[in-house]
Each structure stands twice: as structure tokens, then as C-alpha cells.
Amino acid sequence: MFKGRPPEDGDMETPTGDAGIYARESSYLDQFVQFGEAGDRVISLSFPSTPEADAGTDHPLLDRIEEYLQGAEDDFADVTVGLTVPTAQRRVLEAVREIPYGEDASVAQLARMTPDLDDEDQEDLTAVREALAANPVPLLIPDHRVRDGPSAAPPPVEQKLRAVEGL
Incomplete structure (x- = not known):
């Protein structure tokens, strides 16, 4: 469930309960940040040059992303994502979420962090790279923290x- 921003000054965490597409322009990224939400789960996140015509602009997650891009530390660990990827890719992407803010890991380290993968097996390393490239919610599943793997975000956004x- 999307819990929203951590409570401050007596604010309460509440799920949005919304379903739809939301987008906001980021001057830092020189792109829009757009995500799809269904049933309190974020199901997609992308960085288009033009958002969907019917995208809403007011959402607590967009506020948090904007603050993150301005330097506020946020790992988005409380944001529930709805992954519709094969189980093997899911395991890799779940392991990516364990890489702390401000730290990075290699593809081999990520393979070691993922159940049933061997960091010395080339097929397993390829599977890690394929899962990273297929990540439906870059930033929320921070594939940019895997220094030698592909990101689902465009290269300028990843950088x-x-x-x-500070990576």
C-alpha cells in the first residue's frame, strides 16, 4: 500500500486509493516524471519528454520525488510497487531495493544478494542485467545504484x- 510521505508535524499517513497516471516536469532531469498507480501500487514509472494527456499533476509521490531530486534523502522503501515480471526477475528487483540510499553495488554483488543466483555463473549475471533492464519502476526500484548494470531509466536520467x- 502506498503510505505517502512520512508523517511530519502531526500529519497522518494515508493511502491515496487512487488509480491513474500522474506526471510532473522536473527541471533537474529536464524530463517529466510519470507513474501509473493501481490499487495503491505503483505499476510503472518513466521519464517521458511529454506526459500522457490525461496525467494528473497532484500526488504525494510526485512531491516526494521532487524533494528527492532537490537533495532530500528518500529511499522510497514504503512505496509499494506492483511488479508484473517473471519470478526470477522479481527476486533480482526485490534485492535492488535493499541497496541503501547513497550506496551502490555491482552486478556480481547483486547476484550474491539474490536468492538462487551465483555471482560466478555468466547466465545468472545475464539474468541480473535483464531484470535491471526490464525494471518497470526505476527510481523506486533504484537500478541506478547498480554501477555496472543497465538501468531502465534513460542514461542521462540514470546519471x-x-x-x-553522490554516486
Whole structure:
């Protein structure tokens, strides 16, 4: 469930309950940040040059992403994502979420972090790279923290996300 921003000054966490597409322009990224939400789960996140015509602009997650891009530390660990990927890719992407803000890992390290994968098996390393490339929610599943793997975010966005975290 999307819990929203951590409570501050007596604010309460509440799920949005919304379903739809939301987007906001980021001057830092020189792109829009757009995500799809269904049943309190984020199911997609992308960085288009033009958002969907019917995208809403007001959402707590967009506020948090904007603050993150301005330097506020946020790991988005409380944001529930709805992964519709094969189980093997899911395991890899779940392991990516364990890489802390401001730290990075190699593809081999990520393979070691993922159940049933061997960091010395080339097929397993390829599977890790394929899962990273297929990530439906880059930033929320921070594939930019895997220094030698592909990111589902466009390369200029990936580099800016790394810069935000000092990587």
C-alpha cells in the first residue's frame, strides 16, 4: 500500500486509493516524471519528454520525488510497487531495493544478494542485467545504484539520479 510521505508535524499517513497516471516536469532531469498507480501500487514509472494527456499533476509521490531530486534523502522503501515480471526477475528487483540510499553495488554483488543466483555463473549475471533492464519502476526500484548494470531509466536520467545520491 502506498503510505505517502512520512508523517511530519502531526500529519497522518494515508493511502491515496487512487488509480491513474500522474506526471510532473522536473527541471533537474529536464524530463517529466510519470507513474501509473493501481490499487495503491505503483505499476510503472518513466521519464517521458511529454506526459500522457490525461496525467494528473497532484500526488504525494510526485512531491516526494521532487524533494528527492532537490537533495532530500528518500529511499522510497514504503512505496509499494506492483511488479508484473517473471519470478526470477522479481527476486533480482526485490534485492535492488535493499541497496541503501547513497550506496551502490555491482552486478556480481547483486547476484550474491539474490536468492538462487551465483555471482560466478555468466547466465545468472545475464539474468541480473535483464531484470535491471526490464525494471518497470526505476527510481523506486533504484537500478541506478547498480554501477555496472543497465538501468531502465534513460542514461542521462540514470546519471542524474546517481549524482543526487553522490554516486
